[in-house]
Amino acid sequence: MILDYQCFGDVVTFDTIYATNKDLRPFGAFTGFNHHKQMVVFGAALLYDERADSFVRLFETFLCCHGGKAHITIFTNQDAAMTKALRLVITSTCHGLCTCHIMQNAIKHLTVRLELLATFKSCMFSIINKFDFENA
Structure with missing residues (x-):
């Protein structure tokens, strides 16, 4: 995980999964992609709750484990407590909404x-340059 983060940790996705363990505690995973477009895990944690102070402690520990190297961009579901913790701990990081949550909101x-949804989906997943995106 440490080596993967050193090489591929510029862009990170952090998400918590609910109620998947017997104690119904949130499980958080820091993930990204390598040069083969394979998913890699940079870290994971079982949390007690999803309060800002819990996320602060988690993000500080994550940075400590990775030699203080902060990622350039992090994608999350933009939970308010998570956002607050990121602003306190990793001030230089660009914080964005992950594509799965963007698509969930678009579908909703x-x-x-439906034609607008199809165009939006095409913009999200098929267009790779800025000019084509802006034209679409």
Whole structure:
């Protein structure tokens, strides 16, 4: 995990999964992709709760384990407590919403206009350069 993070840790996704263990505690995973487009895990934690102070402790520990190297960009579900903790601990990191949550919101709000949803999905996953994206 440490070697993978040194090489591929510029962009990280952090997400918590709920109620998947017997104590119903949140499980958080720091993940990314390597040069073969394979998913790699940079770290994981079983949390007691999802309060800002818990995330602060988690992010500080994560940075400590990785020699203080902060990622350039992190994608999350933008939970308020998580966002607050990121702003306190990793101030230089760009914080964005991960694509799965963007698509969930698009489906929720654009289902009445299916052609708009199809165009949005195409913009999200098929267009790779800025000019084509802006034109779409």
